[in-house]
Amino acid sequence: MDAHDDSAMTLLRLLAEGAPASELGGVRDPGGEARELALRVRAAFDSRRRREAELTALVETARDLAALRDPSGILEAIVRRARTLIGTDVAYLTLYDPEAGDTFMRATDGSVSVEFQTVRLSLGDGLGGLVASTHKPYWSADYLNDHRFQHTGTIDSAVGDEGLVSICGTPLTVEDEFVGVLFAANRSPRPFSPDQVALLGSLAALAAVSIVQTRSADEVRRHTAGVERAAAAHDRFAELVLAGGGVDDITKALGDLLGGWVVLLGSEGECLSTHGDAPSTDDARAGSLTDSAVVRMTQASGRLAHDPAGDRWAIGVKAPQTPLGVLVLGGVGVLDDADRRTVERASVVSALVLLFERTAAEAEQRVRTDLVTDLVSGRGDPQALASRARGEGVDPSVPHAVLVADADDTVPRRTLLLAAHAAAGPDSVVGEHDGRVVALVPSDDAHQSAGELARRLGRLGRVSVGAAGPVSLADDVPATWAEAVRTVQALESLGLGGTGASSAHLGFAGLVVGSAPDVDGYVTDHLGPLLDYDAKRGSELVKTLQAYFDAGGSPRHAATQLHVHVNTVSQRLERIAALLGPHWQQPDPALELQLALRLRRLSAGASPATSPPRRR
Structure with missing residues (x-):
């Protein structure tokens, strides 16, 4: 080898x-x-x-990421693992803010600069902004001197404060959804190898999936919790209704559930219920809530509306084709989906309660209307009418003023009827007869009662109230009713619409301008005591009164005309004062008496001593 x-x-x-x-x-x-x-x-x-x-x-x-459930814990684990795997000085992660259209620092590991930990990066600015806008990885061995990137003073200051030199960033994406950017950085000019960039990209892919899954799971949990919370609110509202609760209980429950204040306005803008630190009832009636922007918004859209400027929410309360009112909330901040469903459920339940109350009120009002119709038309047995009146809480033996309310075409008849029922008081009975709203109010002063009712109904529009009486319900109510009708007609004819007055207050003016004037009733109202006295004793008080006025108020000339002694005339005048009251010679009463004497003479068609038919 x-x-x-x-x-x-x-x-x-x-x-x-x-x-x-x-x-x-x-x-x-x-x-x-x-x-x-x-x-x-x-x-x-x-x-x-x-x-x-x-x-x-x-x-x-x-x-490890799959085992974590806390979103902030997952982000911290990601940057910690990135710093360890890549072996860099610092690792950090920014998340995308779709509302602001930029990315913000969310988690760091190895960072020491507070300025760096709070920086935001606009899309396209800096290395991270370029990664966010292109969804592609970028890296630089010397970032501050790398002119490939669009430098800004804010970003460069934060990077310099942290002491970073080499930076690598890769996008966090899941399919087409951009989540954020994962970075690894060093405080020395160390280039990143392709393997490091690829490893950071793989870690970013895992991180993106974990973030999206955690967000989805968190949204599911929040949604489930919201559904459960809304269902619990619905159950609470249902329990209130089943227990016989009213709108006050519903507004209180809604305020307790969401915090803040709650006001329920009626279909005419009246305040039906309030809870919490809400605008006062007087403010609501004056229109501060009724005319507010959020109420107009929900009336226009038919859905839950929010006015950020006033921090108010509003939703219509309605039955099919029937608006019943508006529910207004304030001081509750931002409502999530569950809270909005709670408000919507409160609106539905409020509509049910108002419908129940309206149905009961209409049934009760029909009973009252039947009673009023029978009283002013004189139908039925007097004892039976008295018994029915007592059943409605009315004492038939007490003097009552008969009031007739008329409104212009802008005020619906039903609204006027319900408002009159609320304004007349608990001891009164209110109904309809011959197309007019009628109120029988316990009172010794019909004129004062008419003025008070007209004032209370004035918030609805132009409402006139004519009055007559007082009269006992066992007496001649039909004639008093007719007198009240003539009075309200006279108010309109005299240009006094929108006010209230009695027939006695208008005097002969009401007789002159009213339709179908009751001449006999007018004569009886002013001369009745004298006519009764003459009829019972055969005296001539009416004749003496006529002669006294014809003589210009001179007893001596009246005695000459009557062919009696002047002392006789003086004695008769004293009796007249006892029967008519001490002020009968004042200008206004004297004018009324002279007109009554003239009408009596004309209606008799004979001598002044002829008496017209008496009104009973």
């Missing part, structure tokens, strides 16, 4: 023993070919072992 063969056998033995390349290089080989071939084999063995080690490390990395 010659020297060449000896050298070859030595090299083979060293290869078999796993000798390093340095030892192989020291073997004497006359031709050099055997040594060169042995070094190539050694390099192949080393590369294969390194590749096997890298694959083993990747498998272990995949196993």
